[in-house]
Amino acid sequence: MQIYNYINGEFILPTSGKMLDDINPATGQIIAQIPDSNNDDVAKATMAAKRALPNWRALSKDERINWLNKIAQALEERSEDIAKTESMDTGKPIGLARRVDAARSISNFRFFAQHAKQQIETEFTMADATNYVIRKPVGVVGLITPWNLPLYLLSWKVAPALVMGNTIVAKPSEMTPLTANLLAQTLDEIKFPKGVVNIVHGLGPRAGQAILEHPDITAISFTGGTETGKIVARTAGPMFKKLSLELGGKNATIILDDADLDVAAKGAAKAAFTNSGQVCLCGSRVLIDAKIYDVFVPKFIAAVAAMKVGNPDDESTDIGSVISQQHMEKVLSYIELAKQEGGRIAYGGQRIIPEQSSLCHGSFISPTIIENLAINSRCATEEIFGPVVTLHRFDSDIQAIEMTNSTQYGLAGSIWTTNTSRGKEFAKQVDSGILWVNTWLHRDLRTPFGGVKNSGVGREGGDWSLNFFSELSNICVKDD
Numbered sequence: 001m002q003i004y005n006y007i008n009g010e011f012i013l014p015t016s017g018k019m020l021d022d023i024n025p026a027t028g029q030i031i032a033q034i035p036d037s038n039n040d041d042v043a044k045a046t047m048a049a050k051r052a053l054p055n056w057r058a059l060s061k062d063e064r065i066n067w068l069n070k071i072a073q074a075l076e077e078r079s080e081d082i083a084k085t086e087s088m089d090t091g092k093p094i095g096l097a098r099r100v101d102a103a104r105s106i107s108n109f110r111f112f113a114q115h116a117k118q119q120i121e122t123e124f125t126m127a128d129a130t131n132y133v134i135r136k137p138v139g140v141v142g143l144i145t146p147w148n149l150p151l152y153l154l155s156w157k158v159a160p161a162l163v164m165g166n167t168i169v170a171k172p173s174e175m176t177p178l179t180a181n182l183l184a185q186t187l188d189e190i191k192f193p194k195g196v197v198n199i200v201h202g203l204g205p206r207a208g209q210a211i212l213e214h215p216d217i218t219a220i221s222f223t224g225g226t227e228t229g230k231i232v233a234r235t236a237g238p239m240f241k242k243l244s245l246e247l248g249g250k251n252a253t254i255i256l257d258d259a260d261l262d263v264a265a266k267g268a269a270k271a272a273f274t275n276s277g278q279v280c281l282c283g284s285r286v287l288i289d290a291k292i293y294d295v296f297v298p299k300f301i302a303a304v305a306a307m308k309v310g311n312p313d314d315e316s317t318d319i320g321s322v323i324s325q326q327h328m329e330k331v332l333s334y335i336e337l338a339k340q341e342g343g344r345i346a347y348g349g350q351r352i353i354p355e356q357s358s359l360c361h362g363s364f365i366s367p368t369i370i371e372n373l374a375i376n377s378r379c380a381t382e383e384i385f386g387p388v389v390t391l392h393r394f395d396s397d398i399q400a401i402e403m404t405n406s407t408q409y410g411l412a413g414s415i416w417t418t419n420t421s422r423g424k425e426f427a428k429q430v431d432s433g434i435l436w437v438n439t440w441l442h443r444d445l446r447t448p449f450g451g452v453k454n455s456g457v458g459r460e461g462g463d464w465s466l467n468f469f470s471e472l473s474n475i476c477v478k479d480d
């Protein structure tokens with residue numbers, strides 16, 4: 001398979017003619033060739049987006065909402081294709097790709113179509129004048145997204161950007177470009193206006209950096225790692241671009257002494273190992289009240305042992321491969337580091353080679369549980385972004401809060417207790433943007449999503465996304 005950049009409604013090769021390999025990490029096989037785009041390609045895409053802007057922003061909001069609904073409908077018709085493609089590109093289980101990736105990519109468009117309808121225009125009346133607060137598009141916006149939830153996270157930005165009247169230059173991760181290409185094909189099929197959405201494939205430091213630096217791109221919405229986020233801020237900040245940064249996490253799952261331990265064990269396992277631990281919201285540190293530690297841990301291990309690791313095509317698989325061989329090696333090196341730091345592997349800890357010969361070069365790692373590490377050890381503070389959790393004891397809620405807040409990150413966390421008021425009070429003291437009590441990854445798309453500290457700047461979701469992708473103007477009209 002060969003995929004192309006999607007610029008001004010055309011599928012075109014990169015200017016340099018250079019291509020990159022796209023690999024299925026479950027098989028190690030090359031599945032596609034993708035453009036290795038550079039400044040020139042980004043310049044073309046930006047020019048197309050700039051030319052398309054006046055007509056797109058001139059449409060009424062209702063007309064743009066209709067387009068979002070058309071995109072959702074067209075994506076829904078190919079939802080199985082989205083799920084299969086995402087599973088092949090990321091190595092994630094097909095069931096997860098159907099339930100999460102395909103479903104959410106479609107519902108992102110439906111949600112923002114609906115939510116934008118309900119937006120209220122604000123007016124402030126004075127004795128002799130009226131102030132009309134109106135929203136204008138920001139202009140040409142740059143969207144840069146990671147590999148863990150490829151179309152899910154791209155559509156989470158594309159939908160609100162479009163509905164607010166912006167035009168787009170997007171760069172998906174070069175490791176998972178295929179569903180962004182499906183989106184381009186879908187737009188082409190429904191005859192979406194040319195140049196409004198442009199997708200440039202390629203490497204972050206080349207194609208991504210060109211988006212950050214282009215003077216005609218006035219806002220950057222970035223989701224990815226904290227170190228890359230620093231580059232984004234360093235480059236785009238001095239150009240006064242509007243910036244949204246959704247970055248890494250090292251989230252805690254906190255098991256209080258009154259938790260229902262069976263429910264908590266299953267919840268903590270899901271929070272730790274969904275998508276092989278490659279969700280920014282995954283709970284990679286499990287903090288357990290010392291009074292229940294010895295009862296909880298065997299239940300947690302049993303819940304993890306019940307998870308089936310292996311063939312992503314198998315409907316019953318819970319955990320597929322990690323994103324690449326390089327990432328597998330990084331995760332395994334953290335497991336080795338944990339041993340050097342005094343950790344004890346309570347479960348897993350090694351690469352898995354599935355029985356099927358087609359998967360023998362795949363990047364599979366057993367879900368791994370590590371005990372005995374200090375809360376400030378590297379493995380308990382750095383984002384591993386793989387199927388690895390560390391377990392820690394605490395003696396009081398106050399100590400648990402200190403431990404929860406002890407990393408550079410502040411994205412998410414979950415608290416498990418039979419006393420929901422206690423859980424809520426605990427949550428209020430955690431320095432994170434998203435907290436769950438007795439659940440995890442339970443999302444109402446109207447709520448704010450984002451982190452504090454090194455987990456990011458800004459919020460996405462509902463009004464927060466619509467605000468980011470619009471500029472407010474106040475028009476004060478003096479009465480006649």
Ligand code: NDP
Binds near residue numbers: 146202203228279385
């Ligand atoms: P990266 O930061 O490596 O990459 C994210 C995107 O940025 C990719 O498209 C990448 O391209 C691109 N990029 C890399 N360098 C540059 C550059 N110099 N200029 C512009 N763009 C660049 O993250 P990963 O893809 O490895 O994703 C995992 C990370 O994302 C984890 O830290 C995770 O926590 C975080 N994440 C955060 C979420 C949140 O909502 N807070 C949600 C999901 C993930 P390329 O792939 O070609 O390098």
